[in-house]
Amino acid sequence: MPNDQDECCKVVFSATKSKCPACGAVGKSVSSFTVSLFLRDPRLYLHEESLPPGSYYMCETRSCPTVYFTDRGVQFSKTDIRVKVWQKEDDPKVPACYCFDNSVVTIQNEIIQTGGTDVISRIGAEVRAGNCRCEVTNPQGSCCLGNVTKAVKIAKENLSQPAPVVSSKKTNVSLSESTL
Ligand SMILES: [Zn+2]
DSSP: OOOSSOGGGOOOOOTGGGBOTTTOOBOEEOOHHHHHHHBOOTTTTTOGGGSOSSOEEEOOOTTOOEEEEETTSOEEEGGGBSSOOGGGOOOTTSOSBTTTTBOHHHHHHHHHHHSSOOHHHHHHHHHHTTOOOHHHHSTTOSOOHHHHHHHHHHHHHHHHSOOOOOOOOTTOOOHHHHTO
16 A cells, blocks of 8 residues: 555544534634633643643634634633733734734834834844743744734724824904994
């Protein structure tokens, strides 16, 4: 039997098992170690060995309350998590980058103060310097740059929206009439 194509023992990634039980979206793989760092339950917090067994995934659907789930149907929701999760919140103060606390608000402030933002290249430099600890600071357990790119886009969109103009149409002072 040809064994050069080890099809019989190839690990087949099952999309159905990585689908969020709550919303059906395909989740992002996350380590049980990371999960254990973000759970409120004191029996599970920092106790990776006590987590329900299975492969862990994170649901990134903003409107879905489930944050972590396993291929065996276990779910942890937003209320089970110690921090606000960027993917799940509309609050612009929630960090997109947890290592250096960059959020839509901090990026907007940077753009207002300096005319632009180099947050992506700053984080890139930190990554290259080995200072990123996304595995332990970010509930998704992986690099935040995708989120930060989205946060920059949101910040720019927010700032490009026209500021509410208080229209005062009472400027037509009828000088000509009064001086007549
Ligand atoms: Zn979901």
